[in-house]
Amino acid sequence: MHQNPSDTSAATARERHDEVVLRCEGLSKTYSEGTLYTPVFDGLELDVRRGETVAVLGASGAGKSTLLHLLGGLDTPSAGEVYVTGTMMSALSDAARGALRNRALGFVYQFHHLLPEFTALENVMLPVLLRTGRDSPSVAEASRHARELLESVGLGHRLQHKPGELSGGERQRAAVARALVNRPACVLGDEPTGNLDEKTAATVFDLMLSLNREQGTSLVLVTHDRRLARRLDRVLELHEGKLRQLAPHEV
Numbered sequence: 001m002h003q004n005p006s007d008t009s010a011a012t013a014r015e016r017h018d019e020v021v022l023r024c025e026g027l028s029k030t031y032s033e034g035t036l037y038t039p040v041f042d043g044l045e046l047d048v049r050r051g052e053t054v055a056v057l058g059a060s061g062a063g064k065s066t067l068l069h070l071l072g073g074l075d076t077p078s079a080g081e082v083y084v085t086g087t088m089m090s091a092l093s094d095a096a097r098g099a100l101r102n103r104a105l106g107f108v109y110q111f112h113h114l115l116p117e118f119t120a121l122e123n124v125m126l127p128v129l130l131r132t133g134r135d136s137p138s139v140a141e142a143s144r145h146a147r148e149l150l151e152s153v154g155l156g157h158r159l160q161h162k163p164g165e166l167s168g169g170e171r172q173r174a175a176v177a178r179a180l181v182n183r184p185a186c187v188l189g190d191e192p193t194g195n196l197d198e199k200t201a202a203t204v205f206d207l208m209l210s211l212n213r214e215q216g217t218s219l220v221l222v223t224h225d226r227r228l229a230r231r232l233d234r235v236l237e238l239h240e241g242k243l244r245q246l247a248p249h250e251v
């Protein structure tokens with residue numbers, strides 16, 4: 001049977017939209033040091049689809065950062081699995097896990113973690129230059145793309161500034177540009193606007209949402225700010241070791 005080419009592309013687009021970029025299955029974490037055990041959560045299940053935006057709320061100490069670290073492959077679970085764009089993280093060597101993390105995920109933290117001795121442009125270029133393999137771009141391409149992204153976050157006039165010469169909001173916008181430079185499938189944010197004043201926080205948040213719309217990047221953002229959380233597709237709450245989706249009236 002012949003298939004209409006437009007059917008195929010519609011089906012492909014649908015598949016792409018349905019693609020799960022981040023999945024955790026039975027995810028559990030207990031910190032242990034000597035005889036001290038700190039159980040944080042047990043048996044979490046989560047699917048994040050391409051282009052989807054998800055907020056994670058929870059009281060202090062509920063395990064939000066722990067969850068984000070596990071999703072980003074920065075820590076290992078006590079049980080369960082994390083899949084990033086379909087690949088099981090635990091099945092990879094440290095080097096392969098690092099490469100997948102660099103290619104498929106972007107990170108934005110409350111404190112920007114830019115490298116102080118490098119300029120804004122160099123900081124944003126770095127994740128591109130760390131890419132290995134056949135598709136790794138040249139330095140010129142990395143520089144061009146980093147420059148474009150810095151322009152899109154309103155920092156085209158601050159390319160040569162070092163982090164210490166930027167304002168707090170500018171540093172955070174540079175960190176967003178850095179998180180997006182490898183066109184990741186998903187950005188993980190841990191209180192990405194937490195240390196900014198309300199107006200600047202809203203600007204950085206808007207920026208992340210517009211990049212999500214334009215590039216289809218999924219977002220998983222830990223936040224205490226329910227007003228910002230409400231603007232995302234889904235709001236989850238981590239409470240007493242369980243992850244629960246909140247209904248709109250609960251947020």
Ligand SMILES: Nc1ncnc2c1ncn2[C@@H]1O[C@H](COP(=O)(O)OP(=O)(O)OP(=O)(O)O)[C@@H](O)[C@H]1O
Pocket residue numbers: 031032038040058059060061062063064065066067
């Ligand atoms: N390395 C560690 N060793 C032992 N316990 C830890 C460790 N890291 C975190 N914890 C504990 O695990 C729990 C969850 O910590 P986590 O940082 O994930 O919470 P959180 O929800 O992000 O909190 P906050 O909103 O205050 O940042 C806390 O009770 C914390 O004390």
